[in-house]
Amino acid sequence: MEAQELDVLAVRAQAGDREAFRALVMATQTTVRVAIAWRVSSRDLVEEVLQETYVIAFQRLPHYRPEGTFVPWLKGIARIQIAKELHARRRHVALAGDAVDRALMPADPDDSGDADDGAVAAALRDCLAQLAPRARLLVERRYAEDLPLAILARQFKQKATTLATTLMRIRSSLHDCLKTKGLTS
């Protein structure tokens, strides 16, 4: 959806149109989710920050000026929320975290810096398109359809461990593909 179309929805939402707000959330959440996922490495945290971002966006909607910047505005809110969440979690990890928590906790929420997550996402889509059809199918079923490995094992007639290893190899190849484009995953 174009920036101007989003602004039209935003203006309607500012006037109290709940359906317009729902449409805004549907239209922008993948972009915002990707932007968050580029800065944190936990699925739970991604979903938590995403929800909080939209709650704050809804509350601050009257302050948004429709200048074609709705998505950057959302991403700005998301970045602040990431910083807040990571600050709180760092204390939690220090108090009660395990080795996994410590390893996956980003050193700094801005570690990904000002990397253009939109460009990285586009590059990743391009790399996905280069995968062999069966590998692409496996990735889509695991990540887009969220099918558990146990079900995929039946569908692909392979053991779950084999599929997990295959997915690891696929991710390695995607990582290499991004590197050739001068990007990091």
Place this chain on the structure above:
Amino acid sequence: MNADDERALLIDALAAGEATPAQRARWECLGGDDPAVRDQVALAVRLRALLAPPDAALADRVLAIAASDEPAARAGTIAGIDRRLGSRARLRPVRRRPIVLQPLWWAVAAGLLLSTALLAWRWSSSAPGTPPQDYARVERLDATALVQVDGRDVVAGRTTLAAGAHLAVRNGRAALRFADGTTIDLMTDASLVAGPDAPGRSIVLEAGTVTATVASQPAERPLRIRTPQGEVTVVGTIFDLAVDAEWTRIAMFSGRVRLAGVDGVGAIPVVAGQRAAVRRGGLPQLEEDGSVRMPMAAPGVAGPGSAPTSRSVRIGPSADGYAWIAKPRAVTGHETLLAVKKADGTDRAKTREIFLRFPVTWRGPVERAVLHLEVITPGEPTRHALLAAIGAWDEDGLCWDVRPAVQEPPVATWPVTAPGPIAIDVTRAVRDQRGDTIDWCIRGTAQVGPDGMCAYGSREHGRSGARPWLEVTVRDGE
């Protein structure tokens, strides 16, 4: 399963947010420190974010939270609840997963549906007037636990807690499970009264320490836990709550609650990572520096099951850690798990020994002393021994090269076969102690294979029930 397969499954589970505590405990063994492994998890999370279809329910959740105008309501909607803590209520919205059923399974599903309907009918006919969503069930977590409801011992596996009922844990541990998935783990000497109207909606914690894992609650009808000093309003979170005669203390692991004085005065929000306390007749205050520990050494309450002149004291360790041959200078004092393994030959470098220190805080003759541990990952079936440790050590410096000596013979030995709590009788060793602390070492008594490493919860473990503790029963008045 080889290590590569295990690593691949762990990465997949972590990225999906589905890793079990046992899998997480294997993180370091499987090369979790390798940046390439972290990159794998990160890329899997990003792939999911990129490819997952939009969540159609997100906007409605956002509007509901915004409409509630209650900051605490957010904590329960999607909690970043830590799966380290075991069987946590998954508060994330249910993910869309296509149902794949074979014809045979349709028959099984139909049977289950019929059984469920029959059970529901039996429930409604046996407990008229009790809303099924508000029931609370009591479970004994230790085989030796002594748990009483309204003065009667809980002997069956499960007992339903009626409105207004009194629950007391005289020995061992118990759990209170609500229909919505909320679980409250109660330690020895904890006692509470179920709310008068709906036990699933309010309880009065009279004394003791509990760990509450509260599922998402309706914002207009949160769970309320009252104590002699105040009350906690919860909409979905994980926390420890400790109550004694003077104080109510709370340590938050996830989400957010409101802690207030008596009658709700001076309510303050307490969020993940924070600790707060309210004193009898006072107002709640945050303990900002996080340095205040839960009062693990609070004196227990003598129960009717104990002799009238006896009292129990529960003591948390003042230091713990493990030493590992392969990393002779690695300091593990702040790990959440304590690893132990006996290995010989080429595998010898994987040998690990645990060290524990308890302060001597009691006075008077010791009637009984029990060391409580929780096995998080058992490894291969084996046997462990507890030995007296001799010599100076501290948590920030303990490593293989400077570990204290140990004294044979063992104080006790016990089999390790499955995850769960273990109670070890250490009465004689505690009676014989002469210093200000008791120092012990746990080591394996038999060699185990490559997958034989066992892990116990440490004092830093996120779930208080998994931490080591010493229960000492002393005679009063002598």
